[in-house]
Amino acid sequence: MAGPLGLPPQPSEQEFVSCLRNGLILCNTINKIQPGAVPKVVYNPSICTSWDIQPLPAYQHFENLRNFLVAVEELKLPSFEASDLERDTLDSGSVAKIVDCILALKSNHEWRQYAMDSLVRVLADHMFNSKENIDQYLLKSWNQGEKDPIKLFIKIMSGSLQEPQELRTSLLNIGVEFTSLQTQLENDFAQLGTQIRGASAAAHRYHQAVKENRHLYNMLQELRGNIRVFCRIRPMFHEEAKCTIDYIGSDGSLMVIDPAKPQNARKIFQFNKVFGPTATQDEVYRDTQDLIRSVMDGYNACIFAYGQTGSGKTHTMCGPSNRSNEDMGINYMALNDLFQISSIREDVKYQIRVQMVEVYNEQVRDLLILGSLTGLLILKYKSTLEIRSCSSNGGLSLPDASMHLVQSTADVLDLMKLGEKNRAFSSTAMNERSSRSHSMLTVHVHGDDISDSATRSCLHLVDLAGSERVDKSETTGDGLKEAQHVNKSLSCLGDVITALAQKNPHIPYRNSKLTQLLQNSLGGNAKILMFAHVSPEADSYGETISTLKFAQRASTVELGAAHLNKESSEVGELKEQIDGLKKALAIKEAEKATPPQKMKENVPNLDGSKQITEQNPPRPRRLSIEDPAAPKNGTVNNPDERKMLKPPISGLNRRLSSDGSMREKKRQEFNAAVSHIHSKFSEGETFKENVLCDQVEIQDSADEKASLDDENRRGIVATEAFHQCSPGTCDPSCCSQLPKMESGSQVHLHQKTSDPAAILDESVTAPDEISLVAKTQTRSSGINASRRGYHIRKSPQSTGKFIHGSQRR
Template identity: 35%
Template sequence: GATDLEKQLERLVVENERLKQELNSCRSSEFQKLDVAAGTCSCSRCPHRQEVEVLRREMSYQENRAQLREQHLAEVEQELRKETCRVEGLQEHLDESRRRQREVEHKLRLQLQDCEEQLAKQAAAPPRVRYVPQTEADSQKVRTEMQMKNDVLQEQLSVQKQLLQELKTQLHESQRTCTQLRTQIVVYKGEMERAQSQLEVEMQNLEEEKNRVIEEAFIRAESEMKAVHENLAGVRLNLLTLQPALRTLTVDYNSLKKQAQDFPSMLDKAIRDAKQEICQVISQVSSTSQDLLQKYKREMNLRKKIHNELVRLKGNIRVFCRVRPVSQDEQDSADSRTALSFDSDDSDVLYISNKGKTMTFELDKVFPPQATQEEVFQEVQSLVTSCIDGYNVCIFAYGQTGSGKTYTMEGVASDPGINQRALRLLFAEVMEKAPDWVYRITVSMVEIYNEMLRDLLRENPGDKLDIRLNPDGSGQLYVPGLTEITVQSPEDINKVFELGHMNRATACTNLNEHSSRSHALLIIIVSGFNSTAGTRTQGKLNLVDLAGSERIGKSGAEGSRLREAQCINKSLSALGDVISALRGKYSHVPFRNSRLTYLLQDSLSGDSKTLMMVQVSPLPGNMSESVCSLKFAQRVRSVELNSSSRRHENSSTSSSPTHNSVEGQQCWVHTVFHLQNSQQLPQEVPVPAVHRTPEDDDLMIRTGPRPEASTDSSPGLGPTSGTWTHIWARCGSWFC
C-alpha cells in the first residue's frame, strides 16, 4: 500500500512541475507581447495604454490566483506526505505486532509439545513399586514430602495455566489490534484516494482556468493591438502639432522655476515681519491685561475694605460659611455627590441645588471643602487681635450636627482650630507690645448642658452656675464662681484645653459618632496696662462652639439623648427669636428665654465685634438642614447693631465720661426711690439732660425692666410695681 502511494505522489509532483513550467512559459510570452505592444505605443496620450494596463493588472490577478492554487497544492502534498508517514508507521506497528504474535504462538506450541511429551512418557512408563521397609515415622515423613512436592507441582501447573490464559488474552488483543490497524489502513487509503481525486480535480480546474485566461488575454491583446495601430498615425500627427505648445510651456516653466527659487526668501521675510507685528500686539495686549487685572484686584480689595468698614460702622454681625469635605465612608456610599457649587470669581457666593432649584447665598466669606484651618484663621485673626485693643469679640460656630463646628473651633492636635490659634496669636501680639504694655490673659471654659451652666475647669463640673449682672456698674454679665485660669504660655493653653475637653458632654448619634451635646464657650479676658501713658484696656473674646441642630427622627435620639436634643433645639430656637427681634429692631429682645442667648447678650447687644461661622454639609441628604442654616445666616447678616466700642480708661481719671453719666443717672434714680418711699416726691421731678448710651440699657436691665414690657420672671431688683408706675410716668422720656 505504501509503495502505491509513493508512486502516486511522485506522479502528482511531476505533473505539478509540468504545469508550473507551462504557466511560466505562458506568462513570459504574454509579457513579451504586452511589452511589444507598449513599445509600439509609447505615447503617453495613447487611449489604448490604459487598456494595456488593465490587461496587466488582470494578468497579475491571474498570477496571484495561480500562486494561491500552488500554495493549496503544496498544502495538499504536505498532508499527503503526513498521511504516508502515518500509514508507514501503522504498517511497521502492524508488522511488529504480527512478529510478536508469531513468536508468542511459537513459544506456546513448544511448551505445549513439551507438556504433551512429558505426559506421554509418564503414561507409557510402567508403574514401579518398591517396597522399602521403614518405620511408621519414616512413612509419615515421606508422605509429607510427597504431599509438598505434589502441592508445588499443582502450583506450577496453575501458574502455567494462568500464563497460558494470559498468552491467549494477549493473542486476542493482538488480533483485535491488527483488525483495528487494518481498518485504519483502509480508512487512510480511502482518504488518500479522496485527496488524490480532489488534487486531480484542482489540477484540472487550474489547467482549464489557465487556458481560458490565456485565450482571453490573446483575444484582448490582438484587438488592442489593432486599435493601437489604427490610432498610432493620429497620435503622430498630434505630436507634430503639440511641439510649438511644448516650447511655450517650457518657457513658462523656466520663469515659474525662477520665481519658485526666489519665493523662500520672500516668504521668510514676510514671516519675520508678521512675527514682529504679532509679538508687538501680544506684548501690548499682555501689558494691558495685566494692568486691568491689577486694577480689578485693587478695586475688589477696596470694595471689600469699604464693605467691611461699612459693616463695622453699622455694627452688622459678619457671617462666614465653611463647607466641610466629604469623608472616605461617605465617598464609598451611593449618596456621595455634592449639591454645592462655588463661584470662582467671587469667594462670597455659594450655590445650592435643592429640589431641582438653584439657590444663591451671599455671605461675607465662603470657605470651600479644601480650605485649611490656617486659611480660615487668617480671615478671623483681625477680630482676635482687636481684643487686645479693648474690644469685646465673639466668634461662634453654628450648623447642624456633624457639619464640622467642633473641628473648626477646636481642631485636632496636629491641626488646631480657632481656639488654640487665637490664644497663640494673643501671646505673639503681647510679646510684640512688651515692654510698653503689660497684659494678663485669663481663660474660662463653660458649657450649657440641658439649660444648665457648667464650669468645665472645676474638679466637679456638675455644680450649677448662674448668670448675673456685674456689680461694678459696667452693665456686663458675669458668672459668679466661674473658674478663671491665668495662662502665660502655650503649654498652659494645652493643659486648660485637655481639662475642658475631658469634662465636656459628647455622645454618639446616627448623624455623628462624637456629637457635642452641649454649647461650649471659651471666654478669654485680656487686661492690659501701659505704664507710660497710664492707660488700661480690657477686652473679652468669646469663642463659642454651639451644639448641633438636629431632627429627632433622623438622629435617632432616645431617653437622655432625646432630652439633650430637645434642650439644644430649644436654645437654638431662642437664638433665632433673638436674631429676629434684633433684625426687626423690636423694643424688647428676649435674651433671657435661654441660658445661651442670655450669656451671649453682650455679644449680640451692640457692644461687641461678632462673627458667625456657619457650617454646612455638602451631601444631598443634608440639603434641607444646610438650606435652613444658610437662611438663618443671611438673617443674622442683615442684623444691624451699634458700632462696637473700646473699653479703656486713663489711670489719672476716676472714670470715663460715659461711666460718670451712668453713675449720675443711677444716683438720680436711687434718689427718686428714696423720695417716693418717704412721700416727699414733688409733682415734677427734673430730668437730667444726658444723652442715652448703650450703658443706659444695661442700667435699665440692672434696676429692673419696665413692667408692661417685661416677660421675664427674674427676681425683683427695685421697688414695687406701684413705685415703678410712678417713676415711669415721670421718667419715661429718659428711659425711652
C-alpha cells in the first residue's frame, strides 16, 4: 500500500519500527485506506528518498505521528503511543501494540475493499438486471468476461455521466409537452364550463316549460269544469229484452224511452260523455286519465261510480270478479298510471300510499286489515273508524285507517284483492254479487320536488253501493237493513249535490258517513268525475231516469277551482308546528276549563269534529222548510235570508202561470198532492223504499211571484219555512189551513206562520229533495188565498219523491 519501504526481505522488528518512525509510511497508508484521513503529510522530498537513511527532523516526526494517531482514533482502530516508536529497545508489549494497529489497518483496508467490491457487484447486477443504463458495450464486456467490478463500475459511472445531459433534454421536452397539455386542458375546461352553463340554462328553461305546461293543463281542466259527469250503459243481459236506450250521441247526449209507454215523449239528457254497452274498460279509462295526471301535479281528485244495483259500478271501478289484465277497472289503471308518471318525472320523488275503507250500515270500516283476523285485529276490524276534520291530522280524514305504502302495481293488486275480500257482498235478485257497502280507495300522493317544494294530494276512488227497490231485489232481514242504509246515504248524497247545485249556504254533509267522507272533495277542493251507471233493461226504466236526473243535477254543480296542494318544505314544517301548538293549546285550555275530577269525561276532541257537531247540529232536511233562526212572527228582515229561502223563478214558470184563473186550479192540485202524501205516509216504511224514482215538481207561478213582489215592495210580505213536528206538539191554529193528516202519521207538515193563507212558492227539481217555501202574508187583515197562486205539476211518480229520503219527511 505504501510502496517499497527499502527494508530487507526479512527485517527485524527494530528495522521495521525505525522505518515507521518518521510517520510518513503510516500517514500514507492510512490515507490510502481513508482518503484525507491525514490532511497534511509532512515530508522532505529532497532528502526523503529512503526511509531509513535520511530521517526527518524531529518536529516532522512528531507532527506526522500525531496526525496519524488522531486519524487512527477517529477510525476507532487499536492505537499506540508515539513514544512506542521512539524507544531504541522495544519491549514486546509496545511492539505488539504497533503491530496490532498495523494489522487493524490492514483488515480495515481489506474490509473496505470487500465492501466496495460487493457494492459494485450489487449495483452492476441491479443495473444489468434492469437493463437500464447499460449500453451494448457494457453488456458485451460483461459477457466477454470482464468481471472486475471496479472496472465495470467505472465504465458504468462514466456512461451515466452522459445521461444527465440526455435527461435534462428530455426533461425540457417533457416540460414543453406538459405546458402544452396544461394549456389544452385549460381550454377544454373552459369549453366544458360553457357547455355546462348552457345545459343548466336549458334545464332551467325546461323546468319552467314543464311547470307552465302543468299549469296550462290544469287550467284547461278547470275550463272543462271541475266536475265532469260520464254515463256508462251496461250491456243487456238478455238480447231479447226491451231496451230503454234510444240514442247515444257522440257529443254526450243520451235519449231514453219507456218501452212500456212508447207513446210517451223521449227524454234527453246531456253529459260530458256517454259510453255505450260496447265500450271497453280501456276506452272508459282513457277519458279518465287526465284527472290522474292532475293528482300527480298536487290536485285532489275524486272519481265515483253511481247507479242502481247491478248497473256495473263495480265493473267500472274494479273490473269483473273473474277479471283478466284487459278487464282491470279504473282503480287499478289509475294506480298503474300514477306509478308510470312517477317513474317518468325524475325531478320529483313520489311516495304513494293507499287506504281502503267501506261504509257499511253507516259505519266506516277498514278493508285493508290483513288476512287472518285474529285477536286484536278482529277488534280493530270490527270497531268502526272515526271520521276526523282534515285540517288536523295532516289532511287525513281517517287517520285510524291502515295506510299502505305501495311501490308497484303488484302491491296494488294484492291490496285490492284483500279489500275486495273484506268488503260486504251478497247475492240479490238484481245482482248475483251485489256490493252492500260504499267502498272508498284513497290514494295519497306525496311528491318532493328538486326545488324543495312538496305536493300532497289524494285521489278518492269510490264505488258506491247501488240504490235498490227492495221489492225488486227481494231482500229481507239483514239485506233489507243494508239496503235501507244504502238508500238513505245515497239520498243524503243527493241532498248534498242539490244543495251544491243550488249554491245553498248550508250543505248537509254531516247527515251521513258517506257525505262526510266525501266532504273534502265535494266541497270544491277537488276535481270530480262521476260515472252514472245505467241498466238498459225496460224494467229498470224508473231507476234509469232517477239516476240520469241525479247525474244531470250533479253536472250543474259549480265547483270552485281545485286547490293546488303545493308548499315549500319550510311551510310544511311550520304547518306541522302550528298543528302541534294548536293541540297543546287545546289540551291546556281544556285543563283550565274542566275541574280535575271531570277531566276524564270531557277530554277535548283534538280534531275539532265534535265541537263542529255541537256548534252546528244537523239541520232538519229541507222537506220541512227549516229556518230555526227565523223570527217567530214570520218576518224575515235580512234580505239575504229571503233570497236564500226563495229560489229564482224560471222564465218558463213565469210564462206558465200568467193566467190568474189558474191559481185556484193549482191550489186544488196541491191539496190533492198533499193528501196523497198523507195517505202514503200511513202506508209505512215499505212505501219509502218503493218510491225512489217518484217525483214531485212543484213549480213556482209567475203571477204569484208578481203579486209577492208587489207585496214585498209594500213591506208586508215575509217568508217563512215549513217545519216538521210530532203530532200533538204543534199549535193547531198554525196548521188548521193545511190538509188534515191521518192519525198515526209520523210526520206532520206544519207551518210556523200564524197566517193561514200560506202559499207555496217553490220549485223542486231534485228527485229526492223537496223544498217548500211558504210565502206568508202577515197583513193583519188576512189575505185572500186566491191572490196567491201556485203551480203543481204532478206526475204519477211525483208523490213518492216528496217523501223519499229521511224518515223525518
